[in-house]
Amino acid sequence: MKWIDFEKPKTVEDAVKLLSDSGGNARPMAGGTDLIVQLRVGDPRVNADVVVDIKSIPELNELSYSSSKGLTIGAAVECYKIYGDANVNSHFSALNDSATLIGGTQIQGRASFGGNLCNAAPSGDSIPNMIAHGAVATIAGPSGTREVPVEDICTGPRQTLIGDDELLVSINFPSNGSGFGANYIRFIPRNEMDIAVAGVGASVTIEDGKFTSAKVSLASVAPTPLLVKEAGESLVGETVSEEAIQNAANLAKAAAKPISDMRGTADYRKHLCDVLTRRALNTAVERAQGAS
Amino acid sequence: MGQSVTVPITISVNGKQHSAEVEPRLLLAQFLRETLSMTGTHIGCDTTSCGACTVIIDGSSAKSCTVLAVQANGAEVTTVEGLADGDTLHPIQEGFWEKHGLQCGFCTPGMMMSAVALLNDNPEPSEEEIRHGLAGNVCRCTGYHNIVLAVQYAADKMKS
Numbered sequence A: 001m002k003w004i005d006f007e008k009p010k011t012v013e014d015a016v017k018l019l020s021d022s023g024g025n026a027r028p029m030a031g032g033t034d035l036i037v038q039l040r041v042g043d044p045r046v047n048a049d050v051v052v053d054i055k056s057i058p059e060l061n062e063l064s065y066s067s068s069k070g071l072t073i074g075a076a077v078e079c080y081k082i083y084g085d086a087n088v089n090s091h092f093s094a095l096n097d098s099a100t101l102i103g104g105t106q107i108q109g110r111a112s113f114g115g116n117l118c119n120a121a122p123s124g125d126s127i128p129n130m131i132a133h134g135a136v137a138t139i140a141g142p143s144g145t146r147e148v149p150v151e152d153i154c155t156g157p158r159q160t161l162i163g164d165d166e167l168l169v170s171i172n173f174p175s176n177g178s179g180f181g182a183n184y185i186r187f188i189p190r191n192e193m194d195i196a197v198a199g200v201g202a203s204v205t206i207e208d209g210k211f212t213s214a215k216v217s218l219a220s221v222a223p224t225p226l227l228v229k230e231a232g233e234s235l236v237g238e239t240v241s242e243e244a245i246q247n248a249a250n251l252a253k254a255a256a257k258p259i260s261d262m263r264g265t266a267d268y269r270k271h272l273c274d275v276l277t278r279r280a281l282n283t284a285v286e287r288a289q290g291a292s
Numbered sequence B: 001m002g003q004s005v006t007v008p009i010t011i012s013v014n015g016k017q018h019s020a021e022v023e024p025r026l027l028l029a030q031f032l033r034e035t036l037s038m039t040g041t042h043i044g045c046d047t048t049s050c051g052a053c054t055v056i057i058d059g060s061s062a063k064s065c066t067v068l069a070v071q072a073n074g075a076e077v078t079t080v081e082g083l084a085d086g087d088t089l090h091p092i093q094e095g096f097w098e099k100h101g102l103q104c105g106f107c108t109p110g111m112m113m114s115a116v117a118l119l120n121d122n123p124e125p126s127e128e129e130i131r132h133g134l135a136g137n138v139c140r141c142t143g144y145h146n147i148v149l150a151v152q153y154a155a156d157k158m159k160s
Helices: A012-021 A035-041 A079-083 A086-091 A095-099 A113-119 A127-132 A229-235 A242-255 A266-291 B028-035 B091-098 B108-121 B127-133 B144-159
Strands: A005-007 A026-029 A050-053 A063-066 A070-074 A136-141 A144-149 A154-156 A167-173 A180-187 A198-207 A210-219 B007-013 B016-022 B054-057 B060-063 B076-078
Touching: A012 A026, A012 A050, A012 A136, A012 A167, A026 A035, A063 A086, A070 A086, A070 A113, A079 A086, A079 A095, A086 A095, A095 A113, A095 A127, A095 A180, A113 A127, A113 A167, A127 A180, A127 A198, A127 A210, A180 A266, A198 A266, A210 A229, A210 A242, A210 A266, A229 A242, A242 A266, B016 B028, B028 B054, B054 B108, B060 B108, B091 B108, B091 B144, B108 B127, B108 B144, B127 B144
Parallel strands: A005 A050, A026 A050, B007 B076
Antiparallel strands: A063 A070, A070 A167, A136 A144, A136 A167, A180 A198, A198 A210, B007 B016, B054 B060, B054 B076
């Protein structure tokens, strides 16, 4: 591995200063499970001279919940803390579909949703789930903080709108009422430890047998994780039925723009979008009805 | 910035404090093997895939080929060398011995560290839970069947 300098700031302000002073040559690091591998193989997209370890910054390690503010997951909070958290298990249990799926146990002890988002892989397993939950990212920069919906963060493979001098602080998940259910599923050709051929995050809110809100988001079938607005919107106002769900799945399939590669052909991936959207919505509906 | 400085670190490995001045790019696996000459931790794939380099850092299993030594500064690390108590094998080591849980043995240190972390969290895992807990460890000899038996042996032994 090439030489890197290592910094471990204790405040968001110090971290932002380190990032902005480095002229684009510094990278924030949470668990490092992606970044260290990329630095070691010399990935040209990650040409960092300075690694800024964010594990000592309190805001980035916060995991908190209140009914008014919803769930806040700091950018460095590890997956195992997410699936071990009582509030997540009570109010946002579908996030565990991703937290227990990313890597194996060893990775889940270090990897974070924040890192998964900043790494911006089209296949990032937490990203469609966050999008389906309507999550909003808080980003700190030299001129203050801004809030950006998660679906707008990724702009291309391994590219985000987070500037070189900015830092992802946390991700907020708005409170969901009774009648809410969500799910993330992916298809891989083995049982564990693989990259999604396609993945789908879905959420629904059901009142009196009708969808009052719904979101569908796809992974691995476009240059970025994708929010398929029309799929969710098609469900709103509809009575819960196989036909309504199939219609949303058709819209998700139509929105997918996959490539063919070693993991699967474009046609196969489009087919998976149909099947997985149907399954994810059905599970979200089951969970919504179980919760209400 | 850009001063290319080394960093002083202190890491507790198997209960013993080790201090060193390291390059930030030094991996924990390299620190263990090369700086401390503790070669029980194996390096297999180099890319966080195979799990041979698994150690326990502050109670959580981690792949030490994708952890910088500076990230483990101040942490308590347990390696395979820390399992046995003198000549008395740890139950997981006894399990691998009794159930023939290894063939070539290359994956074994990582398998055992993942198994120990698993049993710490879940003392009575089902076969499915054992297989899920070891999903991040690859055995090129494909000796998984006996590895699962070894973990079950250790679970029974640790319970009694």
